[in-house]
Amino acid sequence: MVDRLPSFRNGVHPPENKDLTSGIASRRLPFPDEIILPLSQHIGRPAQALVKQGDRVERGDVIAEASGYVSSFVHASAAGTVKSIEHWPHPSGAMQPSVRIEVDPHSTQLQRPRLVPHWDEVPAEQLSEEISKAGIVGLGGAAFPSHVKLRPPEDQPVDVLMVNGCECEPYLTSDHRVMLEQPEYVYQGIRIVLRALGINRAVIGIEANKPDAIEVMRENTPDDLDIRVQPLEVKYPQGAEKMLIKAVTGREVPSGKLPSSIGALVQNVATTASVAMVFETGQPLIERIMTVSGRGIKNPGNWVVPFGTRLSDVIAACGGFTEDAAEIVFGGPMMGQSQASLDVPVLKATGGILVLSKDECKRQDILPCIRCGKCLDACPVFLNPQLMGALARVDRFEEMVETNLNDCMLCGSCSFVCPSNIPLSQLFAMSKIQLRRLSAA
Amino acid sequence: MNAKETRHEVVKITAAPHVRSDESTTRIMWSVVLSLLPVTIASVWFFGPSALLVILASVAGCLLTERLFGSRRSSLADGSAMITGLLLGLCLPAGFPLWMAFLGGIFGIGFGKIVFGGLGQNVFNPALLGRAFLQAAFPVAITTWPARTADWWALRGDNFALPFMSPSAADAVTGATPLGNLKFGDDPVTTPLLELFLGTTGGSLGETSAVLILLGGLYLAIRGHLNWHIPVSILLSVFAFSGLFYALGLSPFSPWFMLLSGGLMLGAWYMATDMVTSPLTNRGCWVFGVGIGLLVVIIRIWGGLPEGVMYAILLMNALVPFINRATQPRKFGGKPPATGEAS
Numbered sequence: 039m040v041d042r043l044p045s046f047r048n049g050v051h052p053p054e055n056k057d058l059t060s061g062i063a064s065r066r067l068p069f070p071d072e073i074i075l076p077l078s079q080h081i082g083r084p085a086q087a088l089v090k091q092g093d094r095v096e097r098g099d100v101i102a103e104a105s106g107y108v109s110s111f112v113h114a115s116a117a118g119t120v121k122s123i124e125h126w127p128h129p130s131g132a133m134q135p136s137v138r139i140e141v142d143p144h145s146t147q148l149q150r151p152r153l154v155p156h157w158d159e160v161p162a163e164q165l166s167e168e169i170s171k172a173g174i175v176g177l178g179g180a181a182f183p184s185h186v187k188l189r190p191p192e193d194q195p196v197d198v199l200m201v202n203g204c205e206c207e208p209y210l211t212s213d214h215r216v217m218l219e220q221p222e223y224v225y226q227g228i229r230i231v232l233r234a235l236g237i238n239r240a241v242i243g244i245e246a247n248k249p250d251a252i253e254v255m256r257e258n259t260p261d262d263l264d265i266r267v268q269p270l271e272v273k274y275p276q277g278a279e280k281m282l283i284k285a286v287t288g289r290e291v292p293s294g295k296l297p298s299s300i301g302a303l304v305q306n307v308a309t310t311a312s313v314a315m316v317f318e319t320g321q322p323l324i325e326r327i328m329t330v331s332g333r334g335i336k337n338p339g340n341w342v343v344p345f346g347t348r349l350s351d352v353i354a355a356c357g358g359f360t361e362d363a364a365e366i367v368f369g370g371p372m373m374g375q376s377q378a379s380l381d382v383p384v385l386k387a388t389g390g391i392l393v394l395s396k397d398e399c400k401r402q403d404i405l406p407c408i409r410c411g412k413c414l415d416a417c418p419v420f421l422n423p424q425l426m427g428a429l430a431r432v433d434r435f436e437e438m439v440e441t442n443l444n445d446c447m448l449c450g451s452c453s454f455v456c457p458s459n460i461p462l463s464q465l466f467a468m469s470k471i472q473l474r475r476l477s478a479a
Numbered sequence: 480m481n482a483k484e485t486r487h488e489v490v491k492i493t494a495a496p497h498v499r500s501d502e503s504t505t506r507i508m509w510s511v512v513l514s515l516l517p518v519t520i521a522s523v524w525f526f527g528p529s530a531l532l533v534i535l536a537s538v539a540g541c542l543l544t545e546r547l548f549g550s551r552r553s554s555l556a557d558g559s560a561m562i563t564g565l566l567l568g569l570c571l572p573a574g575f576p577l578w579m580a581f582l583g584g585i586f587g588i589g590f591g592k593i594v595f596g597g598l599g600q601n602v603f604n605p606a607l608l609g610r611a612f613l614q615a616a617f618p619v620a621i622t623t624w625p626a627r628t629a630d631w632w633a634l635r636g637d638n639f640a641l642p643f644m645s646p647s648a649a650d651a652v653t654g655a656t657p658l659g660n661l662k663f664g665d666d667p668v669t670t671p672l673l674e675l676f677l678g679t680t681g682g683s684l685g686e687t688s689a690v691l692i693l694l695g696g697l698y699l700a701i702r703g704h705l706n707w708h709i710p711v712s713i714l715l716s717v718f719a720f721s722g723l724f725y726a727l728g729l730s731p732f733s734p735w736f737m738l739l740s741g742g743l744m745l746g747a748w749y750m751a752t753d754m755v756t757s758p759l760t761n762r763g764c765w766v767f768g769v770g771i772g773l774l775v776v777i778i779r780i781w782g783g784l785p786e787g788v789m790y791a792i793l794l795m796n797a798l799v800p801f802i803n804r805a806t807q808p809r810k811f812g813g814k815p816p817a818t819g820e821a822s
Binding site: 050052053208280284290291292293294295364365367371372373374375376377378392394398399400401402403405406407408409410411412414415417418419420421422424442445448450453454455456457458459461463464467 | 491492493494495496497498499500502503504505506507551553557597598599600706754755757758759760761807808809810811812813
């Protein structure tokens with residue numbers, strides 16, 4: 039290794055398992071007979087439903103509006119009739135208010151024409167408003183409403199846009215497919231986001247395990263913009279905002295601060311492509327490319343899935359479970375969430391559905407901590423998970439604030455490496471909840 | 480469709496991350512045992528059946544104590560008691576009475592580990608604590624080094640002595656260790672370095688062959704089962720400090736002699752690197768290693784004992800909590816923690 043690729047310090051190398059799906063072009067999933075659209079598919083306040091039982095909706099119609107600044111719009115992802123608005127199993131594990139739409143089997147499922155101003159002819163502020171109305175949220179996993187990010191604090195001007203094509207979670211290949219299949223949308227989206235921010239510099243960070251994506255993105259780079267494609271070392275969690283910024287600029291986002299505090303803003307490649315979709319075709323965020331993978335599913339692949347499609351419909355379209363299917367996860371294997379019900383709908387932030395076989399998700403017994411220090415060498419934000427884990431196990435949550443629990447992003451690297459199989463990141467997730475409870479009381 | 484009808488039989492619900500590395504504590508422990516096999520076999524080659532008996536006695540003491548008092552039912556399977564037994568056996572002389580070796584094992588596991596709460600809780604290296612106990616209780620027996628004999632089958636001392644009987648030391652033909660020879664001998668001789676390196680000298684069972692310990696240690700370091708910062712910092716600091724004192728004419732030991740003699744190799748690669756009793760961060764490991772190196776040199780040159788590795792490591796073991804506190808990592812995007820706030 040003569041020329042080391044830029045990266046961050048620490049981190050882990052879980053088996054990538056991306057070749058299960060990385061070479062499979064995305065196909066459209068058949069429209070299901072019913073879709074379920076939770077009003078909460080994003081960080082922030084749930085959307086407010088605008089439809090009622092019996093209403094006819096066309097594909098792309100607004101069915102719920104943002105209920106505050108940090109909130110998002112929800113659109114019908116298929117034409118049909120509103121069956122009910124009720125509590126329904128949500129991938130978060132709770133029951134959430136959701137709009138159930140019985141899909142019209144005779145509809146052509148063409149999107150209702152929607153007027154969107156030309157992106158180059160409206161004031162920059164209006165761009166973020168259109169992005170909000172289209173229900174765009176970050177598709178990298180956090181589902182933070184994108185229009186909020188596009189208006190950084192006045193005193194923290196952004197001077198560089200970082201486009202996140204790392205996709206560091208094992209198995210997932212949806213961002214990879216976006217870059218291969220829709221490079222012109224990605225670049226058009228970057229153009230629009232740059233205009234909304236009033237800047238002209240962008241860096242696209244891609245992990246080096248996607249040489250074809252790096253090549254395609256380089257070939258399509260427009261000449262009139264200052265855009266650089268930056269290959270990055272393959273290491274988890276390279277796609278975390280702070281890690282990406284560190285790798286590209288060499289700078290650390292100060293603890294507790296936003297990336298804009300050092301003039302950076304991060305957008306996922308799939309998000310920028312969906313922004314372009316809004317202004318090119320008028321289509322709001324109603325579907326996305328999603329990876330369905332793991333050795334517990336018969337036909338892994340990449341699919342264009344309308345939001346609200348039930349997990350059971352996705353599984354059926356992929357040939358069903360294999361004999362030794364053991365666990366279903368929404369998201370990647372490092373940070374994704376286990377699912378208990380096949381009724382849960384896929385959401386805007388669902389970049390992947392994994393069905394892991396018994397062998398893939400096997401765990402050994404938990405043994406005592408032997409203070410090997412591997413968790414300290416893994417932690418990308420340089421915490422001491424050994425000490426934090428010991429505190430969490432005896433309920434000393436307040437003291438964990440002093441050990442910087444708030445800086446932990448629950449990436450799971452410490453749990454991954456722990457030879458004693460101590461569920462460190464689970465302990466930290468629990469500690470964060472307990473602390474919130476304590477401070478609320 | 481009713482939500483309750485489609486609960487799936489794929490029932491595993493766990494918290495993230497859903498995949499784990501193949502590394503396991505049990506695997507680390509047994510690979511340490513595996514890496515000690517060449518040293519163990521060499522000790523039997525050099526010292527005959529006595530070596531095997533002493534090692535077996537100390538292993539038996541450790542395993543029995545762990546089985547009887549270990550807090551977890553499966554605590555024997557994790558291999559940690561086996562390591563303690565092997566290491567303790569390897570730092571005893573070949574002619575050592577077996578009951579003493581057995582007692583050392585009981586003390587090492589019982590008072591070195593179980594009383595602290597078992598695996599992961601102890602402050603001191605259990606094997607060294609066991610040896611420190613034997614050194615205090617049986618100072619004569621533990622420093623009675625057998626001379627090399629032509630007859631491989633011959634016992635190298637009074638292995639079968641019983642408690643409370645005066646040892647029949649007269650039977651044993653004793654020789655001195657290279658360190659003792661040079662320090663306390665009437666006619667100081669320096670043992671050739673090659674002999675030290677290969678291990679054809681007197682001394683404790685596993686202390687003699689530097690080359691085999693190095694091989695085992697390298698194997699563990701490559702597999703990531705020991706932190707190479709610790710042995711490297713110890714060996715470098717021993718070399719540097721002893722070189723300094725040798726150059727100033729304060730010490731009879733050349734730095735190379737220092738490196739290869741006594742228990743330094745075994746201590747640096749196997750005792751000091753015990754994960755439970757060494758610091759968490761690499762920075763901490765350097766503080767720890769340099770501390771051990773300095774203490775070894777001081778004890779060897781000016782102490783009342785020919786060898787100082789054991790006490791050097793035990794003393795630094797005691798400081799590990801403080802080293803850990805002083806070498807906390809600096810959080811990402813933050814300032815280094817203010818050291819004044821600690822405590």
